[in-house]
Amino acid sequence: MQHFASDNYAGICPEALAALLAANAGHVRSYGDDQWTLRAADRLREVFETECDVYFVFNGTAANSLALAALCQSYHSVICHQLAHVETDECGAPEFFSNGAKLLALAGEEGKLTPAVIEEAVTRRSDIHYPKPKVVTLTQASEVGTVYRPDELRAITTTARELGLRVHMDGARFANAVASLGVAPAELTWRAGVDVLCFGGTKMGLPIGEAVVFFDRRLAEDFAYRCKQAGQLASKMRYLSAPWLGILENDSWLRHAAHANAMARQLASGLAKIAGLQTLFPVDANGVFVHLPRVVEQGLRERGWLFYTFIGAGGARLMCGWDTAPETVDRFLDDVRALSALPASS
Numbered sequence: 001m002q003h004f005a006s007d008n009y010a011g012i013c014p015e016a017l018a019a020l021l022a023a024n025a026g027h028v029r030s031y032g033d034d035q036w037t038l039r040a041a042d043r044l045r046e047v048f049e050t051e052c053d054v055y056f057v058f059n060g061t062a063a064n065s066l067a068l069a070a071l072c073q074s075y076h077s078v079i080c081h082q083l084a085h086v087e088t089d090e091c092g093a094p095e096f097f098s099n100g101a102k103l104l105a106l107a108g109e110e111g112k113l114t115p116a117v118i119e120e121a122v123t124r125r126s127d128i129h130y131p132k133p134k135v136v137t138l139t140q141a142s143e144v145g146t147v148y149r150p151d152e153l154r155a156i157t158t159t160a161r162e163l164g165l166r167v168h169m170d171g172a173r174f175a176n177a178v179a180s181l182g183v184a185p186a187e188l189t190w191r192a193g194v195d196v197l198c199f200g201g202t203k204m205g206l207p208i209g210e211a212v213v214f215f216d217r218r219l220a221e222d223f224a225y226r227c228k229q230a231g232q233l234a235s236k237m238r239y240l241s242a243p244w245l246g247i248l249e250n251d252s253w254l255r256h257a258a259h260a261n262a263m264a265r266q267l268a269s270g271l272a273k274i275a276g277l278q279t280l281f282p283v284d285a286n287g288v289f290v291h292l293p294r295v296v297e298q299g300l301r302e303r304g305w306l307f308y309t310f311i312g313a314g315g316a317r318l319m320c321g322w323d324t325a326p327e328t329v330d331r332f333l334d335d336v337r338a339l340s341a342l343p344a345s346s
């Protein structure tokens, strides 16, 4: 049975699995000195059209936390949205790995920061008691399924530069943003002023793993040691890196992301048609946020559907994955239709 709880629920996509199996041959150098890792890093440099530094780590929390720690000192602060994963779902890892940098969580419509709120947070105080803002982190696609357009990114990074901030991007769903906007990956990263991207592989269909991509290579100094110390340097690195080759060849990463986005749109339009349920945010990527009447939410869970209601934006989060089948969307909508027909008191 497929669910709408998370794109983390999906299995390994065929391209990643084939590449994983292809890498499982013979003895190769360890700790990233193998051909698969070198090729995957080179392929990412092609995808981003620039000589960036690439590191493969086990998960997104590690990627975000270590990347943020590389961008600031313990006495600094990191500006983020109040719904940011680094704020709400990483159990203090960013603060821990930066030895205490403070997250300054800000409000913003549709899960997105704006230049104005960033500027206010930086300029509101300049006294020694205020943890000096040094980084702004953006989530692309956001935790509520919206995306930053290139012009929005450039406006933010221009303000960040003026204020002396570095720019980190949590790209756990970066593929969904690229597929949604139809622009080159470089346009949503270094050309828009992003210094480092945590590129999510797990949600794209890899078995495990994320890539930390430094576009400002000076910021990557000693990052390998930071990974090693944090237990994020895989000895058999080929099993983290080879699946990247599988999805980056022939751009299957974009095809899978586009499919997940399309399933979310199909789900959202179905919910609007059959139960007048309006989404809480624009469906730019692969997530649908909707307020479900209690009888519907309860009934769906009783029928075995798994989905989250703890993501801080309220409502239910319905997340589509690379493999979400149209039939799954239809079956979910059939159940919503049946439950919506019940009297509210039932």
Ligand SMILES: Cc1ncc(COP(=O)(O)O)c(C=O)c1O
Pocket (backbone or CB within 6 Å): 008, 059, 060, 061, 062, 064, 085, 086, 139, 142, 143, 170, 172, 173, 202
């Ligand atoms: C926006 C966002 N960032 C980062 C992550 C990475 O988290 P994890 O450490 O579970 O891989 C997730 C969830 O998986 C996420 O939704």
Ligand SMILES: C[C@H](O)[C@H](N)C(=O)O
Pocket (backbone or CB within 6 Å): 005, 006, 007, 008, 085, 089
């Ligand atoms: C929220 C949870 O931590 C996970 N990042 C997810 O999106 O399913």
